[in-house]
Amino acid sequence: MSSEKESIQPAVDALNAAWNRGDGNAFAARCTPDVDFINLLGMHAKGRAAVAGMHEKILKGPYAGSTVTFSIEQVRPVSPDAVLAIVPGELQIPSGPVQGVVRTVATALFVREGPEWFVASFQNTRREATQANHSAIMAESLAEKT
Secondary structure, three states, X not given: OOHXXXXXXXXXXXXXXXXXXXXXXXXXXXXXXXXXXXXXOOOEEEOHHHHHHHHHHHHHOOXXXXXXXXXXXXXXXXXXXXXXXXEEEEEEEOOOOOOEXXXXXXXXXXXXXXXXXXXXXXXXXXXXXXXXXXHHHHHXXXXXXX
């Protein structure tokens, strides 16, 4: 494993652990305060608070009880304190309207703040899902209710 890959692995592990506990706030805590986060539906959340809110909704809604495994496929240093990573993910959803498996791949920019790495940008793309209407169900779940 490359040293860059080894250095960001704890951040990826923390994202996995937070998701798997159903903790959207802890998931967002691994992001920079000004993170740009684009989910697999193309929805853009700007900032840590927005990422936390998005993840709290889905982890208590359609993705309740789900587990994710993000891995690191490739890492390219951009600067001494920034790396671009290709991060495949597999989401296991045990029940509910989008029950099944969703495979994704993300482009993630990790930046070093002190000794730790945080997500500054995350662009997620769905590879496949077991439910044909997955996107519609997730869009409905995240729609602002007025």
